[in-house]
Amino acid sequence: MAHAATINQLTDNLVRSIVSSDHDSIPIDQIRENAVKSLRSSSHARTNQFDIHSRLIGLVEKFAVLNRDDLSEALQFRLSLLPVESKWLPEILSLLLHLSERPVEKANVETLDTLPHRIADASSTLAWEELTADAPIDHDGLWDDVERGYHSSGDDATVDEEHDSDATTSTQATSIAEYNVLAQARSFIVPLDDSALEEVKCLREHMSERSGGIAVSELLLVRETLLMLHGLPTSLFVMNNSTGGVTAADGLQLQTSAGTTLRDITMQFAAIGSAINALRLWVRTEQGVAYIQSCQAATQVCLSRFGKQLADLEQRYLSKTADVVVSIVGVRSAVERAAKPLVRLGRIVQTPSPQEPHGLLNGLYDAACASELSGDLTTFTVLLPVFLAGLKTYLRSISCWIMSGTCDTNDETSLVIDRDPACDLGNFWHDRYAMKTFADGQPNVPILLQPRASRIFALGKSQAFLKALKTPPEDDGRDFSTVLPDFDSVVEPIKRTGLRPFAEILEETLSAWLITTAEDSTPALRRALFDSHGLLKSYASLTAIFCSENGRAFQDFAETVFWSMDHAPKAWRNEFLLSELANNTLSASSPTAVDTTLSIRIVEADALALSSIQQLQCLTLETILPWPVQNITRARSPTTYAKAFVLLLQIYRAKSLLRSHFFDLRPSETPRALTIALGLRQRLSTTIEILHAHITTTSSISNKLLLRETQEADDIDAMVAVWSKHDRQLETSLLLSVRPLREAVLTSLELCERFANTWARLVASPPEDDEDNEQDIDSAGPPLESFALLEEEANKQLSFLIAGLRGISRAGGSTALEMLAERLEWIAQ
């Protein structure tokens, strides 16, 4: 009973201590009764003390593992203080373990300080009494000096690995125990000083973020500037890789310079860098034109030289032997001097448009001349090698053209166009090659070669013509493209004296080069034309064939034709027979014409043409000139001579008709008619003879003049001009071009035929061909009137002819026509 009462009492106290009894609504008694019942109803075995001990040890280890060393040490210490003789201690500890609620998270060792009865910790300082309790200090000599020997404390020193402090590089490393390799190795490790990189990291962040101002030193600015000028990426300058453009970074600050000054300098450097980079990009671009490639190579050399100058500038600041003042302004002065020619060169190479194939050469030439004349020898020294490199390459094609007559049709800078590789050989000189020109007619060559472009073109064309004549020029195996002017003679005088302008020296050099390279082509061409291809012989044969040089042969041809006309009026127009006749008579008669082949073409005669004189108009005598001669005469067969031939044939016909009844004198009905007739016949004969003499004499003289002037001509163009003049003069002199006079001559010749017909009627001879007289003009009327009419018409034509000749001779100054007019006036008087 007392035990139960004790338990009741204790339980009541427990309940009241736990449950707040401030309010009456709380059934304390009920709660107590329930608690008592719970406590009494449970029966248990004794708590396993070893289990409790192991749980507590495990709890201590758990605290240590979970990094609660304070809890672990405090708990272990207090467990060690518990009295071991208490038999209820396991149960009490078991109760505490059951009531334990997450001590790792919630327990706090500092809470122990608030407890009224605090247990002293083990870390409390030691007292002498505690120290002397085990080993009392009572022996003598305790405080005497100790002899140091191998018992020195230095030998006993060991490294506490648990504290693991960082070792230094002091000499104490030798005192470390040799067996501890790890510790020994660790002692040699130099700890990193992160603070040394802090400044660099901070600066890099500032530069990358570009927030606010970037404070730079002058040396840094110089270094970055020189790197930028080398074309390298930098932090202070932004470079556009596609265009090479450079801009200075914003917000740069220099301690020794104002912001505007610094910005001005950096912008100037950026401009220079942009120009240099643009030039570098241009050098790397692919160019299809050869001379531009040469300019690129020379420019690359200039850029390399500029890079070396920048390197020399950098070397100043790297040198350790001499003191140097870091000055961005000084760097600017040096860079501007070195970069000025390249900046100028960059502007030149960017200017030309694709439509100007020689724009770069012209630009370089103008710039070189301007810089030399203005005394800017620095720029001139840079521009000159680039210009000469391009000019040399360009002149290769010119040299090849001049010396061999070949051109590269794919070269867009070439002076020459091969218009028609398959053109007729007779038009080779005029149609095969042409000189490129601009829209205004100026030759498409660089400016300095324009005065010589025509000469260059003619020289090359002569060579090409020679090749076509199968007469190759003397070739010693040289590569003609390497025969170039010596430009050393251009540079040296300028370097020596500098008094003569560069343009003048270059002009002289090019002129001398042209004279040297082209002096042999013209004589060879003349020899080929005159000797090998019979130009003069062809000219000489023209009078023999066309102009009755051999009167006998011409007469034979003419009489055969006339016989055919009279006896086979419908069949005489046979080209083959007439050609055969011409070859047998005209061609075979003269040594100059013996190798020529003649042919006669017949055009359809006018149906209304009644007279034989007019029928002869349908004939055209042709001789195919050799193709080299055709290049000069511009025609396969000389047309003027063909017209002269027909006119002579007509004159022969008229003469023949007048002569046919010359001895047929019949008494006329009226003597007057006979007088008129005889007089008219005489005048017509004389007129015809004068005309015949005029034609043959004029053509012969003109031909001789042609031969002489052709021999004096320098080149083919001169020969063409000579032939053209001769052809015009011949046409005028023979009255072939002046239509009214030609008509007057033909009318006069037709009058001869009419007279012959009338005379034939007069002598009462039957007409030789009835068909010819079907449309006789003066078929009506008595002979007297007919002859009177003929005389009147003859006088009229003669007067008209004389007046026309006088007029033409006065206008053209032709003495032959003047003489002809005078001789015809004798008849008219």
Added chain:
Amino acid sequence: MPVADDDKRKAARETIDILHEISTLLNTNLDRHTLSYCVSLIENGVNPEALANVITDLRAQNERFEAEQAKAAAQ
């Protein structure tokens, strides 16, 4: 012997102090008086596990009562 009794009492007090600190380290939320009652009950043969259950129930009931009181006071 009063000195022996004093030593015993002193030893008992020290033991309770140590147990109290252990109880604090284990976060049992037992004050010194409650702990002393628990020690007494255990010395009278009470099952420590049952006693722990009773204490847990009493705390739960106390929290319920306090919640009801707080709710009644708010109304």
